[in-house]
Amino acid sequence: MKRDVTLGVEGLFVVAVMVANSGVALAQSSWASEGPVVHGHHHLNASDRAAHEHFWKDILGGIPTPWRDVEVFKFPNALVFLADREPSGGTIGTTVNHIGFWVPDARAMIEKVRAAGYTVITEREAPNANVDNGVVCQEGQDWCYGYVLAPDDVKVEFVGNRSQTMPLQNHHIHLNTPDVDTLRAWYVEMFDAVPGMNGNLKVADLPGVTLRFSETSKMAGTQGRGLDHIGFEIDGLEAFCKALEAKGVTFDRPYRRIDELGVAIAFLTDPDGTYIELTEGLDNY
Numbered sequence: 151m152k153r154d155v156t157l158g159v160e161g162l163f164v165v166a167v168m169v170a171n172s173g174v175a176l177a178q179s180s181w182a183s184e185g186p187v188v189h190g191h192h193h194l195n196a197s198d199r200a201a202h203e204h205f206w207k208d209i210l211g212g213i214p215t216p217w218r219d220v221e222v223f224k225f226p227n228a229l230v231f232l233a234d235r236e237p238s239g240g241t242i243g244t245t246v247n248h249i250g251f252w253v254p255d256a257r258a259m260i261e262k263v264r265a266a267g268y269t270v271i272t273e274r275e276a277p278n279a280n281v282d283n284g285v286v287c288q289e290g291q292d293w294c295y296g297y298v299l300a301p302d303d304v305k306v307e308f309v310g311n312r313s314q315t316m317p318l319q320n321h322h323i324h325l326n327t328p329d330v331d332t333l334r335a336w337y338v339e340m341f342d343a344v345p346g347m348n349g350n351l352k353v354a355d356l357p358g359v360t361l362r363f364s365e366t367s368k369m370a371g372t373q374g375r376g377l378d379h380i381g382f383e384i385d386g387l388e389a390f391c392k393a394l395e396a397k398g399v400t401f402d403r404p405y406r407r408i409d410e411l412g413v414a415i416a417f418l419t420d421p422d423g424t425y426i427e428l429t430e431g432l433d434n435y
Contacts, residue, residue: 186390187341189320189358190381190429191229192249194304195237195374201301202232209266210251211317225251227358228320229381229432237376240303245369245424246377248297248305250322250362256294256310259318260284263298263308271305272296302376323359323380326366327422334363336421340394341382356382371423379417379425387414387430394418 196202203221206212212223212230223230241248253259261284264270270284275297279286287294294310309321327333334354337343343354343361354361372379384390391405402425403417413431420426 184357185342186385187343187356188383189227189356190383190432191231191427192380193231193233193378193427195235195302195376195378196232197236197302199232199234204266205268205300206230206232209263209268226316226319233378235378237302237378238374239370240299240376241305241372242303243370244372244375244377245326245420245422246372246380247324247326247364247369248307249320249377250307250309250324252311252314252319252321253308253317254310254312254314256296256308257283257285257287259308260296260298269299270296271299275305300376304376320359322353322362324362324364325422325424326364326369328366328368330363330365333420333422334361337361340397340399369423371419371425373419373423373425379427381427381429383432384428384430387416387428391416391428 194202199221203214206223207214210223210225212225215222215224215229221232223232260270260272264284272279272284272286272295273281276286285294285296293312295307297305297307300306307322307324325333330352334343334345334352337354338345341356343356345352345354347353348360348362352363354363388405391401395401399418401416401418403415405414405416407414411431413429415430416428418426418428
């Protein structure tokens with residue numbers, strides 16, 4: 151998560167997690183009890199904190215949960231962390247092409263984002279689809295989707311889910327890879343993700359997130375880009391890391407506890423270059 155000189159280069163910032171809709175503090179995040187490995191967070195490098203705050207808080211409705219000099223926004227099934235750091239580029243062209251959120255009405259959300267001055271890129275990103283005013287609708291318009299650029303060219307997809315009652319919730323991480331089957335099998339083996347299909351896309355599911363995979367040429371890794379890394383919360387992280395090492399995983403930052411915060415962290419990189427943080431204890435805040 152957020153790197154802090156007081157905790158070392160890969161130090162973890164822990165925040166008081168709050169319920170997305172009510173703002174009431176909880177001891178455990180809403181999705182964290184659903185499995186030993188769950189989605190935890192997106193960590194962004196932000197060249198302009200105010201611009202990101204406007205997008206994630208004012209436009210998308212994230213609950214701000216500040217701690218020290220960190221800005222964190224809580225959404226159902228995800229925390230979004232901001233690091234005050236100039237990114238080397240956006241998400242497009244990296245192994246994580248974009249992150250996706252479910253909303254009740256994708257067309258309304260796209261219009262809201264456009265009206266706030268952000269760039270809608272659906273037509274560019276879905277050149278073979280029938281794009282209508284920034285959205286693509288399928289199955290007799292039962293559901294629609296569209297793409298926008300958040301600050302620092304972080305690509306975000308909004309997917310309509312008319313049965314959803316909450317304004318917005320985390321939905322997916324879209325991974326680019328030269329070998330879909332191999333990368334998906336890695337997430338299945340290492341994180342016990344459940345393989346499946348979403349339309350014609352191969353996916354792997356974990357509580358709180360769907361990992362989507364598209365076949366592309368080799369892409370840049372995420373570290374240092376607009377989306378620096380993704381995060382998973384793990385029960386029994388030390389044993390989990392030892393199990394990964396036994397499977398041949400090399401850690402960029404090995405397991406360590408931060409006793410004063412009551413958390414443990416570790417960092418690794420997936421076979422294609424997506425930087426990943428593992429945490430234990432974040433769901434206690």
